[in-house]
Amino acid sequence: MGSRGSHAARIPDGDSIRRETGFSQASLLRLYHRFRALDRNKKGYLSRMDLQQIGALAVNPLGERIIDSFFPDGNLRVDFPGFVRVLAHFRPVDDEDPGMRDPKEPEPLNSRMNKLRFAFQLYDLDRDGKISRHEMLQVLRLMVGVQVTEEQLESIADRTVQEADEDGDGAVSFLEFAKSLEKMDIEQKMSIRILK
């Protein structure tokens, strides 16, 4: 893959990506190498197939959805900035004082809210901003073994929606979702150490 000599220069738009996602130079370079490694035919972008070749994703119950999350809005291709943008959600949260951040700047991609939004979109396939009972059921079905009967799954799905639903519309909106997880340490759960 060539020498590791010249770094940022070889990554197109390296600087702007870095600013947007907050990755360090070294991490960005590694991600670039990984992008290139995944891009088998050297097309310059990744297609679904490239991601599906990651063997371990095939046995991940959410594998397909994870892959889909790389292709927002029905695109067929994801280029390097898009790739990095998704992974930026999983960057460990910076320890800086939130008060120091310039409020006019958009929220960093790896903030708690954005992480939650990313997780939310795994549930909400039709992108209507709510997790319906049906969508919850589908997710449950993906994640649970075959021994659980359909009725049990349905009642679990019902219960899940019911627990989180506050305004009684039978679906979980993003805010309700965030609220139901307020006690959880999302920043730690959805951070990958090596992406620092």
Next chain:
Amino acid sequence: MSDISDWAIPVPLLFLLEFSPPKISSILLSNYVSPSNPPTTCSISTSHIKILPANRPAVASKPTCFHLYHRLPGLMPESCLLIIVGALVGAIIFGTDHKSPPVMDSSIYFLYLLPPIVLEGGYFMPTRPFFENIGSILWWAGLGALINAFGIGLSLYLICQIKAFGLSDVNLLQNLLFGSLISAVDPVAVLAVFEEAHVNEPLYMMIFGEALLNDGISVVLYNILIAFTKMHKFEDIEPVDILAGCARFIIVGVGGVFFGVIFGFISAFITRFTQNISAIEPLIVFMFSYLSYLAAETLYLSGILAITACAVTMKKYVEENVSQTSYTTIKYFMKMLSSVSETLIFIFMGVSTIGKNHEWNWAFICFTLVFCQIWRAISVFALFYVSNQFRTFPFSIKDQCIIFYSGVRGAGSFSLAFLLPLSLFPRKKMFVTATLVVIYFTVFIQGITIGPLVRYLDVKKTNKKESINEELHIRLMDHLKAGIEDVCGQWSHYQVRDKFKKFDHRYLRKILIRKNQPKSSIVSLYKKLEMKQAIEMVETGILSSTAFSVPQQAQRIHGTKRLSPEDVESMRDILTHNMYQVRQRTLSYNKYNLRPQTSEKQAKEILIRRQNTLRESMRKGHSLPWGKPAGTKNIRYLSFPYGHPQPARRDPRAADFTGNDSSDSELPSIMFKAHSRTGTLQERRLTHEIIPMKSLPSGGKPCHVRYPRNTSQEEHVGPGRREALRPKPLFHAVDEEFESGEESEEESSASGSRWSAEPRPSRQHHRSHSPLLQRK
């Protein structure tokens, strides 16, 4: 060599030991958990139950029996149990006043008992993390052993100088020797204990690597010091001798590794040609490993390091070359041999514990214990402090405490102590006693308490019950995180690894791997298992169509039902027990069990279900031309012009398949290609780069790259079918990370006419070889 009659008692007891608790638990468990056991354990389990009733009171109530034993390996390291049983044997022998208990002498130990243990350690070592952390591992294992050995030796020497303890006849060399043998740790024993605490990978590798290299280093040091002692009898030791000793240390170590690597390559090369004599393959593997050991020993190099290096080198290529059954045989046989050796050593240890040949010296023993701990602590914290400066992910203090506490001694130290020549060591009995005390102490006390300690250090923040919502979401996030980690891949920090991989691909693999190897010896087993499982699943009605009919239901808004707490509890339980486990990135090592069965099953389930989902969705009508976003599922379907079900043609094939179990060859390829029709093929060709082909049957990926290869699988394919794609050569194009374990469509054939959804859902499925995930 001792008389045959000497073995009259120990051998049957050996059989008892073989079926000692840890193995019973794993055997019973595996029997209960999954019916598809490798034959060896099955036969053992049936026979052992007859032997053991007297000893195992709970045999009658099996559920409690294995529930108890199931927890046992988590409570204490296996060596605890082995030692207890060994002591029992020793007590029996002593009690029956057997005239001459079996004696272990140097040749038996070094020639027969030690190599299998080391071979197993080397073979089952996970190579990637090992090489990623190799710098730290070498630094820690090598220097740690040296520091410990010399530290303990010197401190004990100082103690011996104190006249009051009556130890003044123990000179410096003897102390150093004792230090070197007592510093041989066997921390693998504790790995099983804190498996659940999700020890992170580098920490795991540290411990594993230490165990691996430690034996070798201790033995080398031991031999050097014994040579010095012999020399010392006749002449004084000069500084040049010490330098020579150091040089010898390095040469012995490096030379041993070198030898091992050479033998590893030789045996890998030979297995390239053993297609027609596959029954001998295991023999070749074992023979060459043992040969490397012997060759190195003959040249006064370190046999242990040689056999370790041989196993590590050999493994990768041999695994690909040998047939599936040989592969299984090798693994199980290796485990068996090492278990036997270890058990024998523990018997010897037990026998000598209960005996008359002890010399108890309070001072020596107590100080030994104390110094062992102190020096281990010193070496851990000092060495890791230094290596942390160079690591990207430094080890935390918590990790270091765990490493410190896992310094459990094992059979290695005992053997070395036992083999001290009496002529040079008039106080050998004291040494043996001290060694035994240290072993017992560390194994029992440290071994049993390390589990709770680790769990304590790993404190979970909330112990309270989480709501169902939280549980579900937590699990989802874990899966998500694991998935994204997989997307990120492994980041090695060294270009060396990349370079090695390239070199490996370009040269080594060409020489060492069989030609035309479809990588499918492993793949075809997977397929076979898939088929069997799929058939089972369908037969039990799990994948019945009702499972998929729900999407059609309109969304109902349920009135809020009052659910009693028990209902909620039971729901929570259902969720907890049935949700799929997150793929563990952290390694888990179980010495007596080869693969965790549950994750294999889970992976298979996931894959089968996904495939069925796809098939179902295909069936429902997909007419998405490329380029447009899909409806709810974002799935792209190939436009399938005719949507003809071809059920009829499927069935004869189904019959073919089930009957055709023996063929190792690409069942999967059958799959699909069979259905492909030229028309769609052409279409596909056009857009191949955008629409991935469903690779279910193995040909998938290749299929878009190269077009149908003709195959001998014509025979599987009905007349007039399209050619089957041969997966074989295409696999070479595949990166090692990806090995497509194809899924046989057999299962689909089993489900009969559901097949109409033809093969080409646009998605390409690369089945990762889930059983192979664990093989690494």
